[in-house]
Amino acid sequence: MKNAEKQIKSWEYIIQTKKEYIDFINKIIEAYDGLGNVRTIDNQNGLIKILTNSCLLDDMDNAIETLHKKNIEIEVLERREWLGVL
Template identity: 70%
Template sequence: MLKSWEYIIQTKKENIDFINKIVEAYDGIGNVRTLDNKNGLIKIITNSFFLDDMDKVLVKLKEHDVFIKVVEKREWLGVL
């Protein structure tokens, strides 16, 4: 059974749109929601099928000097 997961991520304000575009480029891998634009806090919602892929995307972004700190990775709490 597929479960939904969410990543709570700290980044720089100027990275939010770029991260969103990268995640959108991988059709269906996840949805990015901005929690606090001023402080660079976002949420990425995905499902258990894409967890490994999402982890790889985040690692690749870090390798390209995009500041990403995964604050929490958990089952989705049901809040967009």
């Protein structure tokens, strides 16, 4: 493999949820040791960002899908390489 292919990159998920779910989602993501960090973009409108790395994208997708299956309103608006803004 080339060095560029092995490089771990930071990724971000822009998530829409309900205001009342932000703290719960944060605690769940934190409970998966090292899976990601949750940042609130707009508390009133339930807009959050989850930061993770390229090695954990499948795990993050599974965590989000599990939350969705547990009737937590969570919608991924964007999944992209991190733009460098916390």
